[in-house]
Amino acid sequence: MKVLVPVKRVPDTAGEKKIDPNDRTVDRESVESVLCPVNEFAIEEAMRLKEQQDAEVTVLLVGPESAQPVVRKALSYGLDAGVQVVDDAVVGSDALGTAEVLAKALAAEEFDLVIFGNQSTDARTCLVPAAVAEILGLPALTYARHLEIDGDQITVHREHEEGWDVVESSLPAVVSVVEAINEPRYPSFKGIMAAKSKPLEVRSLDDLDVDTSRVGSDNAAAIMYEFRDRPPKEPGTIVEDDGSGAAATQLADWLVEKKFV
Amino acid sequence: MGELLVLIDHSESEPRKVSLQMLSAAKSLAEASGDTVAAVWLGPGADAAAAALGSHGAQKLYHWDSEDALGYVTLPQVSALQVAFETSGADTLLFASGNHTKDVAARLAIRLDAGVITDATDVEVGDDGRLVATKEVFGGEMITTSKIADGKHQFIGVAANAFPAEDTGGGAPELVALDVTLDDAATASKVVSVEKQGSSDRPDIGEAAVVVAGGRGLGNESGFELMEQLADLIGAGVGASRAATDAGWYPHRYQVGQTGRTISPTLYIGSGISGAIQHRAGMQTSQNIVAINKDAEAPIFQIADFGVVGDLYKVVPKLIEELEARKG
The missing domain is CATH 3.40.50.620 (HUPs)
Known part of the structure; x- marks a missing residue:
C-alpha cells in the first residue's frame, strides 16, 4: 500500500506573525516556521499503516526551497521519501489554488491513500482535503477520529458536532484526520539522522499537469485586501480569592451586571 | 435582482x-x-x-x-x-x-x-x-x-x-x-451509522453563547463534573484545553485550541487553564473572558475581562451556589 501525507509549513503559533504588505502573504522572515502541528497526527497514522501493513509513505509539501527543513522534519518521524513542489508561481495561491497544485502533485505519484491533517493552524480554512479529492475524483473521508483499512476497503469515523458518522468507502481515497485519532510519537535520534539522507524529489509546476489559471496570487479567487492587528484588550478586573471561595460573589455580581445570568 | x-x-x-x-x-x-x-x-x-x-x-x-x-x-x-x-x-x-x-x-x-x-x-x-x-x-x-x-x-x-x-x-x-x-x-461512500455522543441538551461549543472550559488545573477527570454542573446551570457548552483532553479527562472533540476547535462565544469561563498561546488561538475572540486560576501569573489573566486568582475547587462551587441563589 502506498500512502501520501501532504504537509504544510506554518508560522509558529507562539511567534509574532506579520503580513508582508506588498504581496499580502505571511512574512516568513519575521517568524519561525514549523511543520503544522496538525500534520503530526497524519504522519502518526501513516506510520501506523507502515508498521502494521507495510505501507510505503511519502510526504508532500508545496513551498519554497527554504521550507525543505519541514519536509526533513516530517521524514524524521520515519516516513520513506519526500516530494517538494517548488515554484514561484505558487506564491499567493488561495486554498483552492493550493489544492490544484497538491492534487496534480499527488496524481503524479501512485497512491492508495492520502492522509491530510483536518486543518492548518494558520489559515484553518479546512477546504483543501475536500477540494483535492474533488479535483482527483476521489472520496474525501474528512475529520477522521478513527480509520481502518481492510484490503481495498476503508472505514472512517468522521467527527462532527454531535459525535461521529461511521463511513465506508473503497481505496483510493483522501482522508483528513483530527487530533483525537492518535497520540503522535516524537522523532527518534536515529530518525532525525536518517531523515537527512532520505530521497527527496523536487518538482516544478512544469513537471506537473497543473491548471495554472487557478494558481498564484493573480489567480486567487479569494482575495484578502486588507489586514490589521487585533486591537489590544482593555485590562480586566482581577480579584484575589482569600482561600474561601468568597471572590465568587464578585464574579457572580459581574455576571449579573453583564446580564449573562 | x-x-x-x-x-x-x-x-x-x-x-x-x-x-x-x-x-x-x-x-x-x-x-x-x-x-x-x-x-x-x-x-x-x-x-x-x-x-x-x-x-x-x-x-x-x-x-x-x-x-x-x-x-x-x-x-x-x-x-x-x-x-x-x-x-x-x-x-x-x-x-x-x-x-x-x-x-x-x-x-x-x-x-x-x-x-x-x-x-x-x-x-x-x-x-x-x-x-x-x-x-x-x-x-x-x-x-x-x-x-x-x-x-x-x-x-x-x-x-x-x-x-x-x-x-x-x-x-x-x-x-x-x-x-x-x-x-x-x-x-460510493456510505454512511453506515451515526454515533451521537454527549448530552443532547448541552449546546455545541461551536455555537454556544456561553462556554465553560476546564484545563490542567482541574487535576482529574471528575473536575469536569463540576464544569458540567456550572455549564448546565447557565446553559453553556463545555470545552477543554489540550492538556485536559490529552490526559483523557474529556473527549478530544471538545478541545479548544490551535489543533482543536475555534470558538467565539459571548462568554467564555476558563477554570484551571493557564492560557498558553495554543489555547488562546482557539478562544481569544470570545467577547467576554472569565478566568479562574490559582496562578496569578497565568497568561490567561492578560486577556481576561474578569479574573479570579484562587483555587477553582473553592471558587467554582461557591459560584454555582451564588448563581443558584440569584436564579431563585
Whole structure:
C-alpha cells in the first residue's frame, strides 16, 4: 500500500506573525516556521499503516526551497521519501489554488491513500482535503477520529458536532484526520539522522499537469485586501480569592451586571 | 435582482442556530443588493422547518427530501446544491463554517470555479455590489477583509454567533423541490451509522453563547463534573484545553485550541487553564473572558475581562451556589 501525507509549513503559533504588505502573504522572515502541528497526527497514522501493513509513505509539501527543513522534519518521524513542489508561481495561491497544485502533485505519484491533517493552524480554512479529492475524483473521508483499512476497503469515523458518522468507502481515497485519532510519537535520534539522507524529489509546476489559471496570487479567487492587528484588550478586573471561595460573589455580581445570568 | 442561496445546516429536522443567524444576515444583505433570500435544505425535514426559516428571512426554500443527502458522504449534497445553483441562477452562497459543510462548499467551488472564504465574522455588500467578508486569522491575532474575484461565484462560510438570529415574522417561503440525479460516484461512500455522543441538551461549543472550559488545573477527570454542573446551570457548552483532553479527562472533540476547535462565544469561563498561546488561538475572540486560576501569573489573566486568582475547587462551587441563589 502506498500512502501520501501532504504537509504544510506554518508560522509558529507562539511567534509574532506579520503580513508582508506588498504581496499580502505571511512574512516568513519575521517568524519561525514549523511543520503544522496538525500534520503530526497524519504522519502518526501513516506510520501506523507502515508498521502494521507495510505501507510505503511519502510526504508532500508545496513551498519554497527554504521550507525543505519541514519536509526533513516530517521524514524524521520515519516516513520513506519526500516530494517538494517548488515554484514561484505558487506564491499567493488561495486554498483552492493550493489544492490544484497538491492534487496534480499527488496524481503524479501512485497512491492508495492520502492522509491530510483536518486543518492548518494558520489559515484553518479546512477546504483543501475536500477540494483535492474533488479535483482527483476521489472520496474525501474528512475529520477522521478513527480509520481502518481492510484490503481495498476503508472505514472512517468522521467527527462532527454531535459525535461521529461511521463511513465506508473503497481505496483510493483522501482522508483528513483530527487530533483525537492518535497520540503522535516524537522523532527518534536515529530518525532525525536518517531523515537527512532520505530521497527527496523536487518538482516544478512544469513537471506537473497543473491548471495554472487557478494558481498564484493573480489567480486567487479569494482575495484578502486588507489586514490589521487585533486591537489590544482593555485590562480586566482581577480579584484575589482569600482561600474561601468568597471572590465568587464578585464574579457572580459581574455576571449579573453583564446580564449573562 | 438575483437569488442569494443559504445552505441550511441542520440536525435532522431542526435547523442549527447558525442557519437562522445566516438567514438574518442574508436578509440584510439582500435588502442592500435587491436579491431574494433562498434557503436550501438537503435531506428530509424541509416541510417541518419551513415556517422557522421563513420567519428568519427565507423567501424561497429549495429542498431535496431524499435520505441520500445524509446516507452518503458529502457528494449527494454537492450534486443537489449544484442543481440549486443551476435552477436559481444564483451567484452567491452562504454556508455554515462547520466541518462537513465546508467539504460541500469546497467540492462545489471546484465544480463551479467559485471562490470560497470561510469563517466570516462579518459580511457586507461592497460598493461594487460584491460581498466583503471579515475574518480573523492566526488564532484571532489579526483581522482581514476579503472578497471573491469578479466574475466568480461567491461562497461565504459564516462563523457561528457572527450575527444575531432575528425572527422578523416573515411568512412561509415558496417551496421549490430540487430534481437531483446522483451518479455512481456520489453514492460510493456510505454512511453506515451515526454515533451521537454527549448530552443532547448541552449546546455545541461551536455555537454556544456561553462556554465553560476546564484545563490542567482541574487535576482529574471528575473536575469536569463540576464544569458540567456550572455549564448546565447557565446553559453553556463545555470545552477543554489540550492538556485536559490529552490526559483523557474529556473527549478530544471538545478541545479548544490551535489543533482543536475555534470558538467565539459571548462568554467564555476558563477554570484551571493557564492560557498558553495554543489555547488562546482557539478562544481569544470570545467577547467576554472569565478566568479562574490559582496562578496569578497565568497568561490567561492578560486577556481576561474578569479574573479570579484562587483555587477553582473553592471558587467554582461557591459560584454555582451564588448563581443558584440569584436564579431563585
